[in-house]
Amino acid sequence: MSVLPRIDPMLATPGRLPPPASDDRYAYEVKQDGQRVIAYLPGDGTVLLRARSGADITPAYPELAALGQVLGGRPAVLDGEIVALDEAGRSDFERLQARMGLAGAPAKAARMARTVPAHLMLFDVMFLDGTGLTRAPYTERREALTALRLAGPAWSTPAAITGHGTQALDMSRKAGLEGLIAKRLTSPYAAGVRSRAWIKIRNVRTADVIVGGWVPARGHLTGLPGALLMGQRDPDGTLRYVGSVGTGWNDTERTTLAQLLTTAATDTCPFTDTPPVTGARWVQPRLVAEIRYTTRTRAGRLRHPSWHRLRPDLAPDDIT
The missing domain is CATH 3.30.1490.70 (Dna Ligase; domain 1)
Structure with missing residues (x-):
């Protein structure tokens, strides 16, 4: 090994x-559109999967365990993206969310693997047969990856x-x-x-943002978010307000967000400048979301933003 x-x-x-x-x-x-992963194959029949954060997520994807055997005794480090495919064979992040976060619940992960199977799309090799390839050009690494013929029930090389x-x-x-x-x-x-x-x-233009606050909805949606207040990090680490988003989510997403916002509540505004919003409630800047938008204003605000999804796979420090 x-x-x-x-x-x-x-x-x-x-x-x-x-x-x-x-x-x-x-x-x-x-x-x-999935979860980035580095796959470590030491050559003993096992595989270790690490997320972008470095966390071990191997138990969350039991259908990928057999990948450790396909190269025999050849050790390798591979780069790829774990996806869940829709009926048309396209990666669907919303489907994959049901599989994410289950590294600590292997029994549930095994059950979910039967209903929402994961697939690993491989696109790079950085170490093979005892030799580091990170200094090699892309073309050489791609040729080495293609030569491995990695195509299986839960993985492929697009x-x-x-x-x-x-x-x-x-x-x-x-x-x-x-x-x-x-x-x-x-x-x-x-x-x-x-x-x-x-x-x-x-x-489609999208931006990853940090949720720093929210404005309650009115009428029959009282208690649920009517809009989220978004921010992005400046180089000095402070949180810059980039606008609010109040469209694009469904009732289930709105209810989920309400629970997360309540848990993260704080009395302190996390933005460098307090947003000019009436009735704002602040939260600790730890929720990351992906937003669709058309353009940015000169002040850096997102124009015509709409909600796309939560990004539990990203940390707030990753967002600039």
Whole structure:
């Protein structure tokens, strides 16, 4: 059995497609909508799955246990995304949420695996057969990953194409996918770094925000949130107010949010500047959400925001 190096995931920078003159210098992969994971295969038949935070989430996904046997005695460290697929074969984060957070409840995880199966989409290899590959270019790592032929009942290696970014993005949009990741062919694996060598291109503009407060709804929704007050971290660590969101959720989500907001209640406004909102109630800035929006104002506020989802897989310190 090999002692494997601990490797933090390389992160993509939000942006746009590379310019046409640089198009053939990038590979394009479908952006999966799931939980990022680093898979450690020491070569003894076992597998260890670590989330982006570094937490061991192996017990939450028992259907991935067999991955530890597919390479035999070859030790490896792989990068990928755990997803739950909808009826059309697209990753569906809402479905996956039923599987997340079950690392401490293996019996429940096993039951959920039968009704909401998870699938691991693999897209990089950083260590193989005793050799570190993080300094190797993307093309070399991708060739090594493809040669492993990792295709099984609960894992696969989706294709990547070189160039043709505009066409790939258009196809992803028509297929109802979230977008693309553009990866520079010559780029090494920058562990733990949000790198511009990987560009995250979304078909819908979204932003991860920290919930710092809320405004109660009126009428028959009294006691439930009518709007959430959103923030993002400035470089100095303070929380900057970026607007409020009050549309896009269903009754179940609104009720869940009410419970979480009550638990996180505080008397202190967490924002640098108190938002100009009447009747605001403050919460500890620990809930992370993803918001859809059109553009930003000059002050950095999100225009026409609508609720998308909670992000329990992200920590507030990750949001800028």
